[in-house]
Amino acid sequence: MLTNVASKTPLYFPMGDQAIVIQFEHVISLETNKRVHTTAHLIETREIRGITQLIPAFNNLTVCYDPVLIGFGELITELKKLEEYDLEQVEIQSKTLHIPVVFGGRYGPDLEEIANHAKLTIEEVVALLQSKRYFTYMIGFIAGYPYCGDIDSRLSLPRRANPRVKVEKGTIQIVNNLTGIFTMTAPSGWHIVGWTPMEIFNPKSDPPSLLQAGDYIQYVPVSEEEVQQWDQDSQKAWDQKWNM
Secondary structure, three states: OOOOOOOOOOEEEEEEOOEEEEEOOOOOOOOHHHHHHHHHHHHHHHHOEEEEEEEEEOEEEOOOEEOOOOOOOOOHHHHHHHOOOOHOOOOOOOEEEEEEEOOOOHHHHHHHHHHHHOOOOOOHHHHHHHHHOOEEEEOOOOOOEEEEOOOOOOOOOOOOOOOEEEEEEEEEEEOOOOOOOOOEEEEEEEEEEEEOOOOOOOOOOOOOEEEOOOOOOEEEEOHHHHHHOOOHHHHHHHHHOOOO
């Protein structure tokens, strides 16, 4: 059963006249986020009339709908029927995308600070970052940007006091228990640990993003020489080895 901190059931809120927000526990956790994605999967499989888009976030799901095809009350009734399901028994498909990353140096200027904070060597920090898969909680902020977690708690740092005005596309960064990959150049207050030549978002592709909420990523260290020589053939060979 879906739960909420206060009511033990999800809460439903209108967002304008064409969307409903299903609010789960007010926490950022893998368990709660999987409830979000499982609920979205159930909504898709039930093919409820009038739903136009589903937008999963850390702990809520926005359900967009056409009010000409289905009213607010009727849609709430349909959504509440999903509370009868045991979400832990619902299986949804996901994939793991392996990301080539050059860590440290000019590609990861904050790696030494993170290592000092964690009382580890830079090599130990890199080993921790590459040691596990990270769940994609949601896509947002900028086009195709994946919010992934959870990183090792020893590496957790709050946002930088002074954000950088320009962070390059492909930058691998961390903050608190999260990690993400910049899909375009933009400002950021996160801590930079590395860079990838792999393009995970292309507006000309269909779909434009290689990652969807509910997928996993795993970082694979590569050398600076490899990323400097990276091209379409390199990417093709990488995908054949890691992402088939």
